[in-house]
Amino acid sequence: GENVEQHPSTLSVQEGDSAVIKCTYSDSASNYFPWYKQELGKGPQLIIDIRSNVGEKKDQRIAVTLNKTAKHFSLHITETQPEDSAVYFCAASPSRGYQKVTFGTGTKLQVIP
């Protein structure tokens, strides 16, 4: 089955700096890579996703890059703000039938004002 590794497990940055979270996956059939943000006391919420037919996707201050050859993808947050403090999860899923999403172990991001 799919295995998703995520690093780092914790990340502290100064407000205004950039943050990068990296993930690798094992199943070459995976072609959908979502990122979820979990704020304290809430369930995870999708913030951005990318499919294997593109190498990069941006949405305002967040971007995701995908390298299918190396089987890794990354989340980039620029101009970080205190409200970006949360736990972030990467995930991967293949396109075959009723396939499940496999999540990474999470990164706790702290943005220091």
Added chain:
Amino acid sequence: DVKVTQSSRYLVKRTGEKVFLECVQDMDHENMFWYRQDPGLGLRLIYFSYDVKMKEKGDIPEGYSVSREKKERFSLILESASTNQTSMYLCASSPGLAGQETQYFGPGTRLLVL
């Protein structure tokens, strides 16, 4: 807005008790999921369902069962609770193909088994 609700935010149960966790979604989604979340282990899939009365095992189904009698409701059952099932339980739903669409999560149920 999609809304996924879970019956309890906090539960305290005794070892050996039968525990029911209920999840309801209001967006007519085909797929529903149960995860458990533990520090350092991320989200691990227990079971999912892609249709009424259908269920598929996830990565850690041992000690759990599920029921989906109606499209909007997905129940997780701990047949005989044990202390190692103390965890945060998250329910989610999604439309379309199970692994290829946004999952919408409930707020979670924190279960403590004594």
